[in-house]
Amino acid sequence: MEHTYELAIIGAGPAGIATAIESYAVGMRDIILLEKDENHNATIRKFYKDNKRVDKDWKGQKIELDGTIYFMDGTKESTLDFFDQMLDHESLELRTHTEVQKIVKNDDGFEVFVAGGSIRAKYVVVTIGRMGKPNKPDYKIPPSIKNQIHFTLDGCGSGEKIMVVGGGDSAIEYAVELCDRNEVTICYRRGTFRRANPTNQADIDKAVSNGSVRALLNTEIIELESESGKVKVIFSDDSSELFDRLVYAIGGTTPSGFLQSSGIREEDGKPVHDENYQTNISGLFVAGDITQESGGSIALGLNHGFAIANYIKSL
Template sequence: MKEIYDIAIIGAGPGGIATSCEAVILGLKKIIIFEKGNNHSETIRKYFKENKPVDKDWKGIHVDIKGHINFEGGTKESTLDLFDDSLEKNLINAQFNTEVAGVKRIENCFEVMLTNNESYYALNVVIAIGKMGKPNMPSYKIPSSLKKQIHHSISECKGNEDVLVVGGGDSACEYAYFICEDNKVMFNYRKEVLTRAHPNNVDNLMKSVEKGQVRLKMGIDIEKIEESNGRIKVFFEDKSTAQFDRIIYALGGVTPKEFLQNCSVKFDETGEMIVNEKNQNDIGLYIAGDIAGDIGGSIALALNHGYNIVSDLKEKLEVS
């Protein structure tokens, strides 16, 4: 007989980490967390630059932390340290390099199927896979010869390059002002005004513009890109062109609908995923973190989702 876990958590980002720690604190014994990366918090490791300030109230959305992980913001490094400590202190059984392919409801529990064809069984499942596994791409074609010069984070930027940052949110602003001391940066957003980004990020971007470190190209979309002698030639809708060594697309992430369908997740008649205030999708099936909402999400919101889920489990255990 295979072991049946009380709770199986898919993804060890803030949502998954919080759920696992709160579950230990509640007293659940059989907890397992699956993470496809070789460590927890792949999104933070990959998309946050060194020493990036991490805001608790990201995008200006104030969040009161409800659970036991005392996150007050800080830097990339202090945030990862906090999560290291939380996992260590609560003796979390995290399976790294372990990717989940789907979840199937069977009788009174769930089968969690891994990409290596192994299966685990759990009474409750929490899906906390974030959105950055599949970043949004523009609608025009990206020539395959340019793939190595197209990115969604600044980790590949070497310095002394012409870089185009495309997007209108906080990540786009941060990327542009983070790299503009070492690179020539153009910032392109299809709308005239940056309404989605936090005012602090817009201020920082504008300071770089005033210093001549970032050129703005606002209110104009890109029509197409082509390769030109190893560089990227960008054709804007106003018929102007410019050449770059790299493009960083900061267009957010896609909700991985196909994956969610493979996980027995329920959708309403309009095609929207069902998530109630307790982060429940269906009996025993929960959604935490960025994938639980339409708007961007944040670390603090993801931590609170973990708390909501475990509070719901607690109520159910008390009733039964």
């Protein structure tokens, strides 16, 4: 007879790992974490620059931790070490390189479909993030310049003219990171960087003041073209400029196709859930960034895991 796990968790980021740890703490043992990338916390590994600050109170949100996990401010590296230690301590089953295609409810639980087969579980928690699917611009990216368009710093070198598009924390961090060895412009459709945390606001103000970064505020891009091996950026005022490459940091989107294929209802771009983070399908839960307006708070994800674990235990 095919094995049935007590709990399957899709996504091994902070919320997924917290759900596993808190579920273990309340007595569940047959738990599997499914992660499509090669290691846990892929978003932090890919989208956070080295030594980036990671705050418990993200964007100033004061979050009191509810569960057994004691998380504190640190860096990208210390945060990854923290989650490494949690996974090692509890000897939880983490299956990487495993992308979930859809979830199907059956009479005695769920069947989680992956490439080449499926996994059965009594309960399922979806903790996939938003940044795994970065937002892309509305205008077309010509194929001839596709290799010069990025959504992380991967592929960026030195001695280039680069434009970073966006005005949040990631965009500012990318611009500041790149400006030591490149000519950097940051383009943002609003007039200030008020969405960013205070540290990043101070960093970009300093970089702009000393000439390390040029800021194009209240500026909209309407089109990209290829010209002489460069990216030609055309702005809404009909002006244009050539860049070696562009880096977009304009947020991420909920993977609606996956949610829909699994029968999870959405409203306003987020999965619908009750106070226990249970979706419209009994026994199927959501946690972490996917439930948040803009994502990013590790502490909230940890609390989601605690709430779900205790609710399942009470059933």
